[in-house]
Amino acid sequence: MTKPEPSPAPKLPVSLAANPVLSSWVHFSPEGHVTLSPGKVEIGQGIVTALAQIAADELDVDIGRVRMVRASTAASPNEGVTSGSLSVQQSGRAVRHACAEIRQIFLTAASDQLGVGIDVLEIKDGTISGPGNIRTSYWELADKISLDREATPGATPKKSTQRALAGNSVQRLDIPDKVFAHPRFIHDATLPGMLHGRVMRPELSGAKLTGLNEAGARAVPRLVAIVRDGHFAGVVSETEDSAEAALKALRKGAAWSSGETLPDESGLAEFLKAQPVESTVIDKKTASTPVETKRTIRRQYTRPYIAHASIAPSCAMAQWSGDRVHVWTHSQGVYLLRTDLALVLKLPIENITVEHLEGAGCYGHNPADDVALDAVLLAKAAGGRPVRVQWSRADEMTHAPFGAAMAIEIEADLDAQGDIVNWRHSIWSNGHAARPGRAELPALLAGTEIANPFPRMISRNPPQANGGGADRNSIPLYDLPSWQIVSHRLTTMPIRTSALRTLGGQGNVFAIESVLDEVAYERGEDPVAFRLRHLTDERAKDVIRAAAGRASWKPDKRAGIGYGIGFGRYKNTGAYCAVVAEIEGAEDIRVRRLTLAVDVGEAINPDGVINQIEGGAIQATSWVLKERVRFDRQRITSTSWTDYPILRFSEVPEVEVELIQRPDIDPVGAGEAAHGPVTAAIANAVFDALAVRIRDLPITRERLIAAMELNS
Amino acid sequence: MPRIQFHLNGVETNVDADPDSSLLSILRGPLGVTGPHFGCGANECGACNVIVGDHAVAACDTPLWSVADKDVTTIEGLGSAENPHPLQRAFIAEQALQCGYCVSGILISAAALLMQNPKPTGDDVKAALDRNLCRCGSQNRMVRAVLRAADEMAAR
Numbered sequence: 001m002t003k004p005e006p007s008p009a010p011k012l013p014v015s016l017a018a019n020p021v022l023s024s025w026v027h028f029s030p031e032g033h034v035t036l037s038p039g040k041v042e043i044g045q046g047i048v049t050a051l052a053q054i055a056a057d058e059l060d061v062d063i064g065r066v067r068m069v070r071a072s073t074a075a076s077p078n079e080g081v082t083s084g085s086l087s088v089q090q091s092g093r094a095v096r097h098a099c100a101e102i103r104q105i106f107l108t109a110a111s112d113q114l115g116v117g118i119d120v121l122e123i124k125d126g127t128i129s130g131p132g133n134i135r136t137s138y139w140e141l142a143d144k145i146s147l148d149r150e151a152t153p154g155a156t157p158k159k160s161t162q163r164a165l166a167g168n169s170v171q172r173l174d175i176p177d178k179v180f181a182h183p184r185f186i187h188d189a190t191l192p193g194m195l196h197g198r199v200m201r202p203e204l205s206g207a208k209l210t211g212l213n214e215a216g217a218r219a220v221p222r223l224v225a226i227v228r229d230g231h232f233a234g235v236v237s238e239t240e241d242s243a244e245a246a247l248k249a250l251r252k253g254a255a256w257s258s259g260e261t262l263p264d265e266s267g268l269a270e271f272l273k274a275q276p277v278e279s280t281v282i283d284k285k286t287a288s289t290p291v292e293t294k295r296t297i298r299r300q301y302t303r304p305y306i307a308h309a310s311i312a313p314s315c316a317m318a319q320w321s322g323d324r325v326h327v328w329t330h331s332q333g334v335y336l337l338r339t340d341l342a343l344v345l346k347l348p349i350e351n352i353t354v355e356h357l358e359g360a361g362c363y364g365h366n367p368a369d370d371v372a373l374d375a376v377l378l379a380k381a382a383g384g385r386p387v388r389v390q391w392s393r394a395d396e397m398t399h400a401p402f403g404a405a406m407a408i409e410i411e412a413d414l415d416a417q418g419d420i421v422n423w424r425h426s427i428w429s430n431g432h433a434a435r436p437g438r439a440e441l442p443a444l445l446a447g448t449e450i451a452n453p454f455p456r457m458i459s460r461n462p463p464q465a466n467g468g469g470a471d472r473n474s475i476p477l478y479d480l481p482s483w484q485i486v487s488h489r490l491t492t493m494p495i496r497t498s499a500l501r502t503l504g505g506q507g508n509v510f511a512i513e514s515v516l517d518e519v520a521y522e523r524g525e526d527p528v529a530f531r532l533r534h535l536t537d538e539r540a541k542d543v544i545r546a547a548a549g550r551a552s553w554k555p556d557k558r559a560g561i562g563y564g565i566g567f568g569r570y571k572n573t574g575a576y577c578a579v580v581a582e583i584e585g586a587e588d589i590r591v592r593r594l595t596l597a598v599d600v601g602e603a604i605n606p607d608g609v610i611n612q613i614e615g616g617a618i619q620a621t622s623w624v625l626k627e628r629v630r631f632d633r634q635r636i637t638s639t640s641w642t643d644y645p646i647l648r649f650s651e652v653p654e655v656e657v658e659l660i661q662r663p664d665i666d667p668v669g670a671g672e673a674a675h676g677p678v679t680a681a682i683a684n685a686v687f688d689a690l691a692v693r694i695r696d697l698p699i700t701r702e703r704l705i706a707a708m709e710l711n712s
Numbered sequence: 713m714p715r716i717q718f719h720l721n722g723v724e725t726n727v728d729a730d731p732d733s734s735l736l737s738i739l740r741g742p743l744g745v746t747g748p749h750f751g752c753g754a755n756e757c758g759a760c761n762v763i764v765g766d767h768a769v770a771a772c773d774t775p776l777w778s779v780a781d782k783d784v785t786t787i788e789g790l791g792s793a794e795n796p797h798p799l800q801r802a803f804i805a806e807q808a809l810q811c812g813y814c815v816s817g818i819l820i821s822a823a824a825l826l827m828q829n830p831k832p833t834g835d836d837v838k839a840a841l842d843r844n845l846c847r848c849g850s851q852n853r854m855v856r857a858v859l860r861a862a863d864e865m866a867a868r
Contacts, residue, residue, distance in 0.1 A: 175809060180787075180800060187749060274778040311757060362811075614853070621715055641754075641756040647844050650838045650839060
């Protein structure tokens, strides 16, 4: 008989372990407010509300008393980057744990003061009371209790059934400001004496500034300064209009070298497969009893470069005071940005304060960090006045890092019954992450343009332990007997890539779910039944069954209408999502309806989760039907919404979401769960309607016509 | 600089500026009205929409001279937290946004629609908002919110 393992020592949640001092998270004011200071930032995902809910629940205060503080390197806990659908998971757990411990600290103090045991005390909206009408409160005790102490492992948060707010669709705290146009966005912020800056960037990819006649720009009224540092050049003016006019004039006086050659847009897979790569075996599984292969199907899938294309061009403000600089940014990671600014400026990090202000929707590593360095460099010429810099729409569409193009090859060995006995999945792609603050070199655009430039950072992939990059979601969730997954990361990077929602997840789920659909179809097996037969995880099966049930899978065949299914578990460890897509059309297809089922464990704010899933589903539909970064051999040519169309109101599908609530399972994020499954479901629905498999995204009219001609 | 006069959110407003300036740069610059948002500067996204007369137009693509003596309504003129427009109430009730950067222009397009068509269908709403871009994917909630506001206005 073996001895039972001792239960492991309790551990602090990861964000709290990194920032254990309780007062850095929570502060009580004698006036009756709780100030909560998370390290994660609002990027349109509603995190501020979810964290306020968690804190209010654990502390037993009305949510109206919770004041949320924006992240700043001056005081906030360092929670790295707000990305990867980890905000609720990391910040939420830390807040819950910290508040549970703080609640106990206050109860203990109240018990001492009131002379009764803790067990007879209760807390209601911050008031701590006991028998005989004895009472005190967080607000009364606030000045007497120091939270300048480290969190201890083992604090016990409330049971899910004791929580009043978590699990309820509390209205988001930021929405009233946004519908009443109370300035919240960095774009709407002003500082006393603020100037406006613009940076001049080349039209040809990688071109260098070889000459600059400044006379035209100097003549623009209200110009304050022209800044040139190597190939970096920009203007600072008293007004935005003047800055725009000066930039236009400066551009006329600029001479550029020829640029770098870009790949052939029409041969993306060939390009990706011909580059020097670093290859990694991501996973390998060997069958216990090998089965004879009767035949092998081999399929190749591609997805293009995809733009973040936020509705707002990136914006930042910076102000120097001697050798110290204060930066306002909508970056996803204030500390990480500070690290890179320190590298470029060759300053100690203590001289730099980076403060978050909300930007427009953020779907990954967009130019928020780049424009912050632009503002810092231009502000050097502003004599201590703050400078606000905003990128142009064209720069946002061409100089931002893109989601990386991918070529994915899957070979499935089939036995005599057409079942999969072996599976090989190979990925060719640039890395999916070149975020600031994580390497010896800065990742900021202007860092490659200044007089002593840093080399351009070649994107890398996060390790599988963190969800992987190009290889994210490439390991099958299905019970296949054997497989080998290989990722080939390009070591050249003619087109700048970094993190975009799901990293490689969208491409990999598209490929895997497409092959499965094909194998099921060839066996004459229902694709839902086929998936269920190859899954053992009940949560996975539940979302598939729920989506299929809600969509009345599978509705009778009608001409011109198709149905398809897609499934994934984001990062293989996060949210489960299954979707049934209904499409109609022939050369021009329209996605009519998406029916999704989702399991994020405990949904702190169910409507917030549904909002994220709906948004992800619609954004994924846009990627699938419309989006690709366009380029010729010299430049990015998709510079506007005309060249880079996204889904419009009239094209948006109906979206229905069923949320499977599991209040006792730790919550995970929802923002990226839908993209892969929706992509696959639409492609599978196209086959159902039109009997053609489209394996190259986006699914455009030209590709459909070509595929149907090939088929006929 | 010539002086141009117009009615901004019901208030007589005078601006001394180049008549060829975009209305957006005048609103956001000297007038400090930041509800209309810059998105593209090319009348392609609707984030800067304002109502001139009774039509929604892109302020980025509207020269200042063209609004002389006209009524201009921005989101600030639609309603306030104390006295919200039914659309603003409905957008809160439906939680009809994610990041909200596009929403000031969308509220304006929707308000212009309801001025012309108080009982729109879902398809009417989609058509009226088709020139407004939303990148977060909140379109269905926004359509529901506009229909909700129309119902509320009809019931009054």
